[in-house]
Amino acid sequence: MKNSTKEIGRKIREERLKKAMTQSELAGGLISRNMLSLIESGKALPSLETLEHIANVLDISAGYFMTESESESELYKKTDCISKARKLYSEKRYEECADICKSAPFDDETNALLAECCLGLCGKDMELFHLKSASSRLKSAYYAAKKSIYLSEDFYGTLEACEFFIGCAASDVDSDALGRIAKKPSRVPAGFFGFLAVLSYFDRGKADDALTLAHAFPYLTKGELRYLRAKEYIMEFKYSKALEILLELENGTEFGFITRYRIYADIESCFENRREFENAYKYSTKKHRMLEAFTK
Numbered sequence: 001m002k003n004s005t006k007e008i009g010r011k012i013r014e015e016r017l018k019k020a021m022t023q024s025e026l027a028g029g030l031i032s033r034n035m036l037s038l039i040e041s042g043k044a045l046p047s048l049e050t051l052e053h054i055a056n057v058l059d060i061s062a063g064y065f066m067t068e069s070e071s072e073s074e075l076y077k078k079t080d081c082i083s084k085a086r087k088l089y090s091e092k093r094y095e096e097c098a099d100i101c102k103s104a105p106f107d108d109e110t111n112a113l114l115a116e117c118c119l120g121l122c123g124k125d126m127e128l129f130h131l132k133s134a135s136s137r138l139k140s141a142y143y144a145a146k147k148s149i150y151l152s153e154d155f156y157g158t159l160e161a162c163e164f165f166i167g168c169a170a171s172d173v174d175s176d177a178l179g180r181i182a183k184k185p186s187r188v189p190a191g192f193f194g195f196l197a198v199l200s201y202f203d204r205g206k207a208d209d210a211l212t213l214a215h216a217f218p219y220l221t222k223g224e225l226r227y228l229r230a231k232e233y234i235m236e237f238k239y240s241k242a243l244e245i246l247l248e249l250e251n252g253t254e255f256g257f258i259t260r261y262r263i264y265a266d267i268e269s270c271f272e273n274r275r276e277f278e279n280a281y282k283y284s285t286k287k288h289r290m291l292e293a294f295t296k
Helices: 005-018 023-027 033-040 048-058 062-066 070-090 094-103 108-127 131-145 153-167 175-182 190-203 207-216 222-235 239-250 257-273 277-294
Strands: none
Touching: 005 023, 005 033, 005 048, 005 062, 023 033, 023 048, 033 048, 048 062, 070 094, 070 108, 094 108, 108 131, 108 153, 131 153, 131 277, 153 175, 175 190, 190 207, 190 222, 190 257, 207 222, 222 239, 222 257, 239 257, 257 277
């Protein structure tokens, strides 16, 4: 039989080396290093208690060491890994989940889960304004997704939307590209596409069209409407009124990197137009610090 004393020892040694552990570290306080050496060399059969201890330290099911064929071993490892990965994913521990997926036998299921983890990590990077890292995560998500048939259209639509958002972080919103992406299924709230559409009109100096769209669109948040009101004041050269709103919004947590960068830029512009250059410099510094974060 393949689950002989020698085969069990070989599997234990193989898993220990994968985790870069010494025999002393794996032995712990339950068995001696010499006993573990005998087990790994196939000269001693571990008791059930010892096998459970080894399995727990190696973070693998004890049943794996008792499998009788290579295909059975791979299936056991995959089932064990997927179960752990799913739990980690549900807890939003994407980095740990991705590591497990990478160590498991690759197939449609593990690649789909890995792709979802990469997308989750991209979202976390975007929250931190680390757009270079977020972009790298997107590439990893695309790569893993290509190897799976389990991912739906809204997954790919979300990837494309995130890529677009990163691209217009500190630049004008491309209304044509936005319209094309907004039509695709994605997990991005419809309201955010509408908000960006309004901003794209402001970017082109079409304040009337922007406000018409803003009033017609039902999904904008209170904070987004307040920001658009400030943009209207800026277009009317009412910088003091705009500043009152913008300084209030600066301390909010509702906005992501696109709007927050614009808030800093708008505050800087308002102070410049009021010839308050010291305050303008302060917000110019905040804006450039955000740009530095984008490169991380």
